[in-house]
Amino acid sequence: MNLFTDRKIITVSQLTALVREVLEDNFEHLWVEGEISNLATPSSGHIYFTLKDSGATVRCVMFKSSVRAMKFRMNDGMKILLKARMTVYDQRGDYQLVAEYAEPLGLGALQLAFQQTRDKLAKEGIFDAAHKKTIPALPTTVGIVTSPTGAAIHDILNVIGRRYANLQILIAPTRVQGEGAAAEIAAAISDLNRYARVDVIIVARGGGSIEDLWAFNEEIVARAIYASRLPIISAVGHEVDLTISDLVADLRAPTPSAAAELVVSSKAQMLADCNSLERRLSQSILRHFSDLSSSLEILKLSLKDPGIIIERLMQRLDELNARTEYALTDLLQKYKQRAGIAESSLKLNSPDKRIRELTGRIENLSIRSIAAIRSKLEFTSSSLSTASGRLDALSPLSILHRGYAAVTMKQTGKTVREVTALKPGDAVDVRFLDGIAECEVKSIHCNMPL
Known part of the structure; x- marks a missing residue:
């Protein structure tokens, strides 16, 4: 059918379907770059936005399945590169791009996602030093979250076996890369926290690319480490690798082997330290006894014959007795003089007359008191007799x-x-x-x- 020569009347829906067919057949795989605007993220999980440059705009949609695979978060004003296919949205008659993959221009997608997660968690205070727990000096049981077949677990076991073979080890096996690895790591951390005998946890993985290490940059792992009641050592990759797990953990080790060295001291070194402390303690005790012995000898030399000391004390006692006797005699003499003076004064001012006057007054008061008491008793006796009759x-x-x-x-x-x-x-x-x-x-x- 030739739409331009034959007079064939079609509906709007048919026209839109024809346009969609042409666009989808000819623009199936496109790489388009532009700036995001009008970003919308409804509860459905899909993302709607407009991609624009200085001359034009195009509507875009990224469905939930593609959003899940995206490592970074889109923002208005961000410049991105889209892999998309073109189609038509029938209800509006607009053509649009269905984005299947996106990455930011400039920084890589994973690097941008790392920065976004780091900034988000930093604002919440998850990296603050105040939340860091102390690593125990002598743990009895160490929990390890890592792959049971990777090089990291072998390195850790070799170091611990060499430094302190008596240490108990509890391994929580997980995948350390790929889809679902982050959820397994977070679940393993939670499981070890429910095991009462574990003292410290090592979260470990060997080296690799940023994609290989990405599970340790996931927010779910960071929050599991932050929520752990047990202290956690992060040992992911090599020294140059930095992950979100390293930032939130209580201690970061540059490698899994270094984590094993940090978590447990060398048994030989501990024994050497104990022997050194024992020697120092023995030497200190011997020096203390030597000092006490010297002090005792000095005291012996300074101590004189007790007989001589007693003689001196007896002489001193005799001297004090003599001085006391003299002082008492002098004091008695003074009291005799004062008594003589007082006797002479009393003779001049005899109290006999005053005593006779006071004696007369006392006798008079005694007679009056006896009369008053008798009168009171008689009155009381009469009242008592009356009350008794009643x-x-x-x-x-x-x-x-x-x-x-x-x-x-x-x-x-x-x-x-x-x-x-x-x-x-x-x-x-x-x-x-x-x-x-x-x-x-x-x-x-x-x-x-x-």
Whole structure:
């Protein structure tokens, strides 16, 4: 069919389908470079953006399957190179590029992804020294996260076996490169943290390209290392290789062999250090005893005959006795003089007259006090007799004396004031003046006149 010579009427959908067919058949594999703008990342996981240069723009889409394989994150203003195919989006009638692969212009995709992950984690403080844990000096069990068939595990085992063969080793085997390796490494770190006897973990891999080491740059591995309760030594690649795991780990070793040397001291070196400390301690003790012996000899030389010291002390005692006797005699003499002066003064100012006056006053006060006390006692005795008469009149015993009795319940001891408080069979106590009668109620009769 010739659309340009034959008058054939087609629909918009048919036209769009024809255009899409032409574009997809002729532009199946394209490499296009440009600058990203209008970037959108909906929850579906697809990415929508516009690729532009100074003269034109084209809409682009990268579907979720391709996004997963991309190592870096796109941003507005980033210049990229796309591998894409051209198609038409029917609903708008616009042609668009379906991107299958992307890499940034300038820096490589992996290098850019490394920088983006590093900057993100650094802002969260995951690399801060305050979060670093101390590597134990003498671990009993070392956990190792690495490939069970790689060179790294052989290097580590050789070094540990040479330096301290008694050390226990627990290997968590994982893949160390390729799809899914990062998730396995993170899971292995988590598993070792649940094993109570592990003291420290080595995360290791031999050398390789940045692609080979990429699993150790994944964010999932970095967060697993950061969340570990156990200290972790990162030993990935060679000394010139730097990974995100190295930055977040508690200690970085340039190689797996160096990690083994850092985690465990040489047994021979430890024994040599112990022997050296033992020698130094022995020498220190011997020097201390020697110093004590010298001090003792000096004290012996400075110590004199005890007899001479006692004689000097006795002489000193005699001297002090003499001085004391003289001082006491002098003091007694002074007191005698002061007593004589006081006696003369008393004779001149005799207190006999004053004593007689005070004696008379005392006798007068004594007579008056005795009279007042007698009067008070008589008044008190009279009041007491009056109160006693009143108490006798109100006393229950007085009532009993007149021939009455008091009735109380046998069990409770409560006084029975009314016959209605009793019932046949109740046990009661009847108190008379001279004793108590235990009774039992046979019957009750109310309101009987006396």
